[in-house]
Amino acid sequence: MTEDGMTGGRRTPVRPPEERTPGEARSAADRDHARVLDAMRGRLTVSCQAYPGEPMRDPRTTAQVARSVVAGGAAAVRVQGPEDIAAVRAVVDVPVVGLWKDGADGVFITPTLRHALAVADAGAHVVALDGTRRPRPDGRTLAETVAGLRAAADVLIMADCGSLDDARAAQDAGVDLLGTTLGGYTGERPRTDGPDLELVDEMVAACSLPVVVEGRVHTPAQAAAAMARGAFSVCVGTAITHPTTLTSWFVSVIGSDQTVDRDDRVP
Ligand SMILES: CC(=O)N[C@H](C=O)[C@@H](O)[C@H](O)[C@H](O)COP(=O)(O)O
Numbered sequence: 286m287t288e289d290g291m292t293g294g295r296r297t298p299v300r301p302p303e304e305r306t307p308g309e310a311r312s313a314a315d316r317d318h319a320r321v322l323d324a325m326r327g328r329l330t331v332s333c334q335a336y337p338g339e340p341m342r343d344p345r346t347t348a349q350v351a352r353s354v355v356a357g358g359a360a361a362v363r364v365q366g367p368e369d370i371a372a373v374r375a376v377v378d379v380p381v382v383g384l385w386k387d388g389a390d391g392v393f394i395t396p397t398l399r400h401a402l403a404v405a406d407a408g409a410h411v412v413a414l415d416g417t418r419r420p421r422p423d424g425r426t427l428a429e430t431v432a433g434l435r436a437a438a439d440v441l442i443m444a445d446c447g448s449l450d451d452a453r454a455a456q457d458a459g460v461d462l463l464g465t466t467l468g469g470y471t472g473e474r475p476r477t478d479g480p481d482l483e484l485v486d487e488m489v490a491a492c493s494l495p496v497v498v499e500g501r502v503h504t505p506a507q508a509a510a511a512m513a514r515g516a517f518s519v520c521v522g523t524a525i526t527h528p529t530t531l532t533s534w535f536v537s538v539i540g541s542d543q544t545v546d547r548d549d550r551v552p
Pocket residue numbers: 332334384394466467470499500501502520521522523524
């Protein structure tokens with residue numbers, strides 16, 4: 286347990302579950318969940334992820350990036366993969382939103398109950414999973430996945446949604462938080478340049494659960510706009526933690542190495 290009393294997944298129970306009465310276990314989990322939500326409410330979450338094959342794809346690097354963003358004021362971090370989640374949990378005291386990407390098409394964000402249990406077991410306080418209405422690889426519905434996860438782990442559950450219909454269905458399935466994460470990636474919504482603020486408005490108006498605005502938040506002004514529209518938290522990834530993409534934004538207007546006369550380069 287961290288100093289502020291937060292626990293996550295099945296790694297850090299307040300007391301061994303077998304020693305707790307059902308009532309004690311429930312109220313301890315409720316307290317932990319409230320602390321996690323209080324820490325995130327109205328604040329910035331930073332996604333610390335590298336993609337397969339990239340130089341930064343290493344749990345030690347992810348942990349250092351996570352420490353760096355927490356030093357800058359991030360209230361929570363979002364981390365991909367059980368190894369990275371465990372590495373980050375060991376070095377930060379803020380809530381960890383965990384996910385496990387498997388593949389890159391269709392349902393790939395924590396796509397099955399097995400993936401969700403592994404994310405919880407790695408120590409995530411919040412398990413983020415695909416919250417769309419698409420068929421899932423293991424044949425379970427989102428509601429069945431949520432129920433299976435709740436039966437095994439005291440975690441909060443975030444549904445990464447691609448549309449208002451997804452968000453409504455995810456809320457009915459029993460998740461705790463809704464994310465706009467997949468807006469623009471499932472074919473139901475256009476991929477806006479910045480965050481899909483129209484989707485934010487729709488979800489905030491129609492859903493009672495906290496809405497995390499995530500996806501293409503590239504500037505502080507966009508983050509502020511999302512908060513002003515009722516976001517519970519704003520999650521920024523690429524614009525803070527993905528130097529390859531950030532570099533390409535500058536290169537796209539200045540020109541790449543190929544345009545420089547190599548003899549003029551500083552050794
Ligand atoms: C669609 C998808 O796979 N989103 C992923 C979810 O974890 C990540 O690749 C994003 O980086 C993350 O959502 C943060 O978004 P952005 O990097 O745009 O700030």
